[in-house]
Amino acid sequence: MDQYDVVALGELLIDFTENGKSLQGNMIMEANPGGAPCNVLSMLSRLGKKTAFIGKIGNDIFGSQLEKALHEVGIDTKGLKRDDTVNTTLAFVHTKKDGDREFSFYRNPGADMMLEKSDLEEDILKRCKIFHFGSLSMTHKLCREATEKAVSIAESNGAVISFDPNLRSVLWNDIEEARRQIKYGLRHCNILKISDNEIQWLTGESNYDRAVEKIQAKFNIPMILLSMGKSGSRVYMGELRVEQPAYIQKNTIETTGAGDTFCACILYFVLEYGWRNYQREELDRILVFANAAASIITTRKGALRVMPSKSEIENLIAQNDIKSYKY
Numbered sequence: 001m002d003q004y005d006v007v008a009l010g011e012l013l014i015d016f017t018e019n020g021k022s023l024q025g026n027m028i029m030e031a032n033p034g035g036a037p038c039n040v041l042s043m044l045s046r047l048g049k050k051t052a053f054i055g056k057i058g059n060d061i062f063g064s065q066l067e068k069a070l071h072e073v074g075i076d077t078k079g080l081k082r083d084d085t086v087n088t089t090l091a092f093v094h095t096k097k098d099g100d101r102e103f104s105f106y107r108n109p110g111a112d113m114m115l116e117k118s119d120l121e122e123d124i125l126k127r128c129k130i131f132h133f134g135s136l137s138m139t140h141k142l143c144r145e146a147t148e149k150a151v152s153i154a155e156s157n158g159a160v161i162s163f164d165p166n167l168r169s170v171l172w173n174d175i176e177e178a179r180r181q182i183k184y185g186l187r188h189c190n191i192l193k194i195s196d197n198e199i200q201w202l203t204g205e206s207n208y209d210r211a212v213e214k215i216q217a218k219f220n221i222p223m224i225l226l227s228m229g230k231s232g233s234r235v236y237m238g239e240l241r242v243e244q245p246a247y248i249q250k251n252t253i254e255t256t257g258a259g260d261t262f263c264a265c266i267l268y269f270v271l272e273y274g275w276r277n278y279q280r281e282e283l284d285r286i287l288v289f290a291n292a293a294a295s296i297i298t299t300r301k302g303a304l305r306v307m308p309s310k311s312e313i314e315n316l317i318a319q320n321d322i323k324s325y326k327y
Contacts, residue, residue, distance in 0.1 A: 004076070005049040005271050007128035007159075008037035009150050010137040011112040012055045012070075012080070013089040014062045015256060017301055029092065031062070032302030033069035035112075036134050036166045039257045039303045043264030043293065045074040046307040049271060052124050054079035054150065055137075058088035058111040069305055079121045083111040095254045105171060113139070115146045125153040130191075130267055132162040138181040139171050151188050160275050163189035164263055167198050186219040191270070193225040193263040212236050222277075225266055227259050233291055235266075235283050242280055244287035247295035247316065257303020258294040265290035265313075292316045 015034035022028055041051040053075050057063035059082045066088065070077050089110030094102040107113065115137065125131065131154035138144045155161060163185040172178040182202065186192065192215075196208070205211035212224055216236075224236040232245040269286040278286075296308040296316060 002050070002127070004052045004124060004128040006041060006044050006130045006132055006162075006267055007052045007054065007079070007124055007154070008041050008132040009054040009079075009115075009147060010037035010134050011035040011089060011110075012038050012053065012057055012066050013091055013107075013110070013112060014066070015302070016090065016092045017254065017256065018093070018095065019301070030301060031065070033066050033304045034091065034256070034302070035304070036136070036164060036260050037132060038070065038075060039260035039307075040132055040164075040264040040267070041075045042073045042304045043261050043307045044268055047264075047268050047310055049268065050076070052076035052079055052128070054115075054120060054124065056081045056083050056111045056115040056119065058082070058086055059084045060087050062088035062090070063111065073305060073307070076124075079124050081115065081119045083114045086111045086114050089113075093254070093256055103168060103170065105168070107171065109140075112137070113143050115143045117146045117149045120146060120150055120153070122153055125150055125159075126157045128154060128157075128159050129271060130162055131155075131159045132164070132263075132267065133185070134164045134166040135178065135182050135185060136166060136168060136171060138184070139173075139178075144181065148184070155188065160191065160270065161189045162191040162193070162263070162267060164193040164259070165198050165202075166259075167201065183219075186215065186221065189221060190275070191223045191225070191266070192221045193227065193259070193266070195259060196226065196228045196231070199226060208234065209241070212241075223266075225263065227262055227294075229255070233262065233287055235287060237283065238277050240280055240283060242283040242287060244284065244291055247292055247320065249295050249299050252295075252298040253301060255298050257297050260303065261297045261307065262290045262294040265293045288317060289313060292320075 012035040016029040019030040090106040092104040203211040226234040300306040
């Protein structure tokens with residue numbers, strides 16, 4: 001049986017994003033397919049990789065919309081389950097004037113929380129090169145147990161484990177429980193993708209180098225990816241710390257999905273070059289590529305269905321005249 005390049009587990013939901021006002025002056029909200037794990041898979045599928053998703057949606061109109069979207073972008077849905085009693089999770093996204101986002105979730109409960117250990121298609125997990133997950137599937141006992149079982153199966157079958165905390169504090173009953181569960185992810189991952197605000201929250205350090213030192217002292221993660229929004233990104237691997245600036249777009253609409261797009265491009269690099277210690281020049285190239293891809297997605301609404309192609313990413317890099325770039 002064929003291997004999957006990347007399998008992800010977690011939330012698949014509808015992101016309602018602002019799209020102008022009606023004639024009566026009411027906010028118009030657009031129902032975009034979303035959820036961080038599937039955003040990652042969508043970008044990887046766009047780059048030609050074989051992907052599969054494990055998660056749960058409601059047996060409702062939004063669930064049908066989401067399943068159709070996964071098929072459209074080429075994500076295998078064998079691991080996608082339906083719940084007959086709990087509706088698909090909904091998130092409403094408000095973009096503030098400074099570009100930051102506020103989230104309101106309709107998830108008490110939501111179908112993504114109902115994923116059980118018995119729902120797992122174990123053959124998918126046994127045949128993946130990379131397994132990717134986040135912390136939203138760990139907010140409640142049922143889905144947490146399913147997540148931990150999936151991690152265990154993927155680990156025991158030699159998969160590289162990728163983890164993105166993707167902290168949404170409003171979804172946790174206890175923020176210290178969030179800290180404990182995120183530390184579970186840190187203990188089990190080979191690749192950590194973390195944002196600037198998350199690493200400050202987790203470590204109490206505003207200096208990112210010291211924050212990474214704290215994490216490495218406890219968890220010894222081979223590759224740490226730090227996304228810093230408009231300030232660009234960094235990767236820490238072995239003794240190396242590599243940084244590249246962001247591509248600032250004049251026509252940015254919103255930043256939803258930018259971190260997921262960035263993460264997917266890193267995983268693409270790992271698949272292309274094999275899992276190993278990379279040289280500085282290699283890490284420079286992949287950060288350039290990942291930053292460019294992330295910047296493109298900020299100009300589009302609804303990340304999952306509008307991921308950039310490789311040629312679009314390379315054209316943006318060429319337009320910025322980065323002569324040292326060669327992918």
